[in-house]
Amino acid sequence: GAGVSQTPSNKVTEKGKYVELRCDPISGHTALYWYRQSLGQGPEFLIYFQGTGAADDSGLPNDRFFAVRPEGSVSTLKIQRTERGDSAVYLCASSQGGLAQDTQYFGPGTRLTVL
Amino acid sequence: AQTVTQSQPEMSVQEAETVTLSCTYDTSENNYYLFWYKQPPSRQMILVIRQEAYKQQNATENRFSVNFQKAAKSFSLKISDSQLGDTAMYFCAFMNRDDKIIFGKGTRLHILP
Numbered sequence: 001g002a003g004v005s006q007t008p009s010n011k012v013t014e015k016g017k018y019v020e021l022r023c024d025p026i027s028g029h030t031a032l033y034w035y036r037q038s039l040g041q042g043p044e045f046l047i048y049f050q051g052t053g054a055a056d057d058s059g060l061p062n063d064r065f066f067a068v069r070p071e072g073s074v075s076t077l078k079i080q081r082t083e084r085g086d087s088a089v090y091l092c093a094s095s096q097g098g099l100a101q102d103t104q105y106f107g108p109g110t111r112l113t114v115l
Numbered sequence: 116a117q118t119v120t121q122s123q124p125e126m127s128v129q130e131a132e133t134v135t136l137s138c139t140y141d142t143s144e145n146n147y148y149l150f151w152y153k154q155p156p157s158r159q160m161i162l163v164i165r166q167e168a169y170k171q172q173n174a175t176e177n178r179f180s181v182n183f184q185k186a187a188k189s190f191s192l193k194i195s196d197s198q199l200g201d202t203a204m205y206f207c208a209f210m211n212r213d214d215k216i217i218f219g220k221g222t223r224l225h226i227l228p
Contacts (some may be wrong), residue, residue: 024210031214042119042206042218056215089158100148100168106160109126 002026006092012113013082017040021077021110023092029105031098032075034067035091037109043091049075050098082114117142119209121219126198129227134192135182136192136222138207149183150208150216151192153201160206166190194224200224 005024013019016102025032030051035043049069064082069075079086089109095102102112118120128134139182140149151163160171166183173181178198182191207219 033214033216035216040220042208043216045215045217048214059215076163091160092160093160095214098214100210100214102214103162103165105162108151109158111158 002018004092004094004105006090006110008110009108010111010113012068012115014115015082015084017114019079019081019082020114021079021090023075023077023094024106025073025075025094026105027073027094029094029096030072031095031102031104033093033095033104034077035074035093037089037091040090046077046090047100055098079112082112082115087112087114093103117209117211117217119207119217119219121207123222123224124220125223125225127225127227130197130199131190132197134197134206135192135197136194136223136224138190138192138209138219140188140190140207140209142188142209142211144211147209147211149181149190150210151179151181152206152208152218152222154204154206155202163205164220165190197226199226199228 032049034046037043048056051072064080066078081097091109093106095104147168149166153161178195203223209217
């Protein structure tokens, strides 16, 4: 595809609800990353996929957060029992091979608001 | 742990002027990558410039250049002939072997007409 796309662009939910955020990486990119950007902050790493497997999930804040990438392309970030503190912009990025020298290309993000 | 510090929360300059954004970082690694990303109101993070730590020569991309001082762990961004379209948040970022990018808190840059 032309770039990384994310859906929805904005999501408003109520505290305690379950949400899914979707990321479509650039076609052919094997590495996919999720970041969270809170208001006034830089993005913070959540999880990194190489193909279908999570190579590093050390940034997930707790077990309410989970991400999958079943076919090695599209990824879904899942948040259970949402809390107001989960409100942020969730950014997805992909890179060609996942090597340190490969550029990460970012999507426009999903703004999640938990009321 | 690696950290990235941007000491200028906000800056304003006149169009066509030159502006320098500061960044320092802390790491015990010897091989790593440094980046400047631009984030306009559209939220999309756009790579402006990157620098490999093993390269002594400062990276340059058109009007954008960096001053990389490895010993001082400093990585500043210079924007020459600034344009209205340069108005955005600018994030300094660091990455080592494990591909996890660590971002600073950002500098909000306003280019004034």
